[in-house]
Amino acid sequence: MPWFSVSKEVAVGTAMLGVAFATGVLAGKKYPSIFFGASKSSKAVIGKDSLLWQYILDHSLREHPLLKKLRLLTLDHPWGRMMVSCDQAQLMANLAKLIKAKKVIEIGVFTGYNTLNMALILPDNGRVVACDINEDYVNIGKPLWKEAGVEHKIDLRIKRASETLDELLADGEAETYDFAFIDADKESYNEYYEKCLCLVRKGGIIAIDNVLWHGKVLNPRKDDLATQSIHFLNEKLLRDTRVNISMIPIGDGVTFAFKL
Incomplete structure (x- = not known):
């Protein structure tokens, strides 16, 4: 209907x-765990161990075989929980396709699951500027980037993300990017957001991950700089007239900022 x-x-x-x-x-x-997760430590708002969450995946996830392969490799890693949730990655890819994205910024690559996710949906002349400081993790995903035939679309920068963003701005790339995904050190979230806002075009999208931060944002401790930083940006985004926003309870929470 x-x-x-x-x-x-x-x-x-x-x-x-x-x-x-x-x-x-x-x-x-x-309320039951279908709203707030199976446990306080669960990454998903609908608990990842719940039958309902599995139903969602069974009836909506269209994961490329190489994405699935990389996801399983990542989950075997001791820090595998840092990976973006597969349903959230699919939503971001769909939004990027909707706005016909050609240029993407990713801040925080880890093993490169979402880097591959974005590269797969970009046109052949598309580009993902992938920012991270640890190439060891990225090396897990690199062979799959190549196997998928999208390695040429990925511009990997192993240095502090703020330096890469400054370089892009200095190179005259302001307002030329379509989509940005922020998922790195939380203390720098506001800095990343402001620089991405300069780099993303009007009508483009900035996705900010971990905005619920396992529920810690409900009562941020004064000595918890990561939570304080996320909460500060959440408060700021609510009042930021430069963007329209939606905070979505998927994964560990993601806010989409649509540049006006």
């Missing part, structure tokens, strides 16, 4: 359900 055919009763009922849920949250009530 198209959205404009929804009955008034359904619309009102849905609105009331939303109000009841929000009221419960504000009142401190507890």
